[in-house]
Amino acid sequence: AALTSLSAAQTYSNCNPLYTTGCPADSALGRSVSIDFTKGASDSFTPSGNPTYNGDGVAFTVAKSGDSPQITSKWYIMFGRVEVLLKAAPGVGIVSSVVLQSDSLDEIDWEWLGADADKVQSNYFGKGQTTTYNRGAFHADSGSQSGYKRYTIDWTANQILWQIDGVTVRSLTPSTAEAGQYPQTPMQVKIGAWSGGDASNSAGTITWAGGATNYAAGPYSMYVKSVSVQDYSTGTQYSYKGTSGTWQDISAAGGSVNSGGSKVVDNAPAVTSVSSGQPIVFQGTHRDTTSYTTPSVYPWVPQATTLSTATYANYPGLPSGWTVSSSGKVVPPSSASV
Numbered sequence: 001a002a003l004t005s006l007s008a009a010q011t012y013s014n015c016n017p018l019y020t021t022g023c024p025a026d027s028a029l030g031r032s033v034s035i036d037f038t039k040g041a042s043d044s045f046t047p048s049g050n051p052t053y054n055g056d057g058v059a060f061t062v063a064k065s066g067d068s069p070q071i072t073s074k075w076y077i078m079f080g081r082v083e084v085l086l087k088a089a090p091g092v093g094i095v096s097s098v099v100l101q102s103d104s105l106d107e108i109d110w111e112w113l114g115a116d117a118d119k120v121q122s123n124y125f126g127k128g129q130t131t132t133y134n135r136g137a138f139h140a141d142s143g144s145q146s147g148y149k150r151y152t153i154d155w156t157a158n159q160i161l162w163q164i165d166g167v168t169v170r171s172l173t174p175s176t177a178e179a180g181q182y183p184q185t186p187m188q189v190k191i192g193a194w195s196g197g198d199a200s201n202s203a204g205t206i207t208w209a210g211g212a213t214n215y216a217a218g219p220y221s222m223y224v225k226s227v228s229v230q231d232y233s234t235g236t237q238y239s240y241k242g243t244s245g246t247w248q249d250i251s252a253a254g255g256s257v258n259s260g261g262s263k264v265v266d267n268a269p270a271v272t273s274v275s276s277g278q279p280i281v282f283q284g285t286h287r288d289t290t291s292y293t294t295p296s297v298y299p300w301v302p303q304a305t306t307l308s309t310a311t312y313a314n315y316p317g318l319p320s321g322w323t324v325s326s327s328g329k330v331v332p333p334s335s336a337s338v
Contacts, residue, residue: 017185017240018104018127025237026076026103026186030255032230033326043330045071049192056223057085060193062094063219065200070192075324076102078186078233078250079260083152084224088112088120088144091220093197093206093213099190100153104128104245106183108160110151111136113196114220115210117145122162122170126181127245135178139169139269148225156232156260157184157247171265184247186238189229193222232260236323 015023035042037057049069052059060069077100088096094114101107105128111121123136141164143149152163160183162170174182195201196209206212235255242249250257324330 016104016128018243018245021240021243023103023240025239025253027074028186028233028235028238028252028255029073029075029077029080029229029231029324030234030236030252031324031326032228033324034226034228036226038225044075044324045073045189047071051192056087057225058191059221059223060089060096060191061219061221062089062091062193062195062213064215065195065198068192068194070190073189073229074330076186076188076238077229077231078238078252078257079156079184079247080187080232081152081154081228081230082189083150083228084110084191085148085150085226087146087148087223088114088117089193089220089222090114090117090145091213091218092211093195093209094193094220095196095209096193096222097191098151098153100155100183100187101190102183102185102187104185104240106185106187106245108153108155108183108187109136110153110162112141112144112222113208113210114145118142120144120151120164124160124172124177124181124183126178126183129181135181137170139164148223154260155183155187158259159264161265168265169269173264185240185245185250189227191224191227193220233257 017023033044035044037053038055040053041047041058047070049060049067051069051071052061058071061067062069082098082100084098086096086098089112091114096112096114098110099107100109105125107123107125109121109123111123113119113121118141119138120141121136121138125135139162141149150165152161152166154161154163158173160172161168172182195213197206197211197213199206199212201209233252233255235252237253238257239251239253240249241251247257247259
């Protein structure tokens with residue numbers, strides 16, 4: 001009960017380490033976990049917006065305006081591999097999302113638009129910069145809404161791979177990324193669905209999402225059976241030693257920051273279909289970072305508030321000494337009181 005209360009208060013951070021020092025350290029996964037959502041909820045993730053669980057896994061259902069069910073990991077990885085067994089939601093305007101995101105607003109995305117069952121979009125952002133929206137790319141993904149497929153992000157200091165059922169559809173290296181935009185700071189895992197076609201969104205977002213959402217034809221559900229995560233670094237916490245936003249400025253308490261050793265893929269398919277417009281998953285995260293607040297659900301809408309230092313009252317992560325088992329179970333330290 002105590003952990004439930006704590007995690008409910010830790011659904012967002014308002015401390016960006018690129019602009020202020022002394023931000024609390026990120027709780028590190030520091031190992032590999034495999035989580036089966038067909039067995040129910042995992043205490044490795046904080047839910048919001050009422051995701052539900054059954055034999056198909058965790059369901060993220062959009063039934064009406066404002067619905068945006070989501071789960072967010074309580075731990076971070078510092079380079080790693082994330083595999084999700086997923087069936088995307090149908091419906092014009094409905095967006096299914098798997099996102100890796102850091103406190104400094106580095107981001108690596110998978111996005112499925114309900115209006116097109118045969119494509120998936122990959123995307124990335126660095127340091128929250130959105131001077132251009134030309135980093136997204138579409139890939140053939142037949143049957144994404146009719147059955148479960150395995151989607152992978154393999155992230156190292158040398159490359160990011162997006163894979164579908166083990167086949168690489170895109171690779172990105174620091175040299176091929178937009179200047180200064182290669183993601184390289186500790187990331188949380190965020191999974192959920194939302195309505196990009198809601199009437200409250202901007203015209204650009206609605207167009208990108210494929211059109212206006214018809215809630216009367218719903219509800220629309222995205223399903224995730226399982227998530228497997230390997231943290232390539234080790235330790236209990238990750239912290240920023242400086243404000244450069246580079247991986248060399250990240251330290252690992254009780255472990256080491258490992259850049260990842262996978263061989264750079266130089267024969268990945270060329271990006272032939274580039275997304276433009278407004279491919280914003282967590283709407284409002286790609287914003288002016290000098291003043292913002294981040295609500296606990298998405299689409300995130302920025303509000304003009306003063307940037308402040310986070311504390312354990314509003315910071316995501318585990319208390320010091322808590323760990324995560326290989327099945328994703330949150331385990332208290334032996335000295336913790338009952």
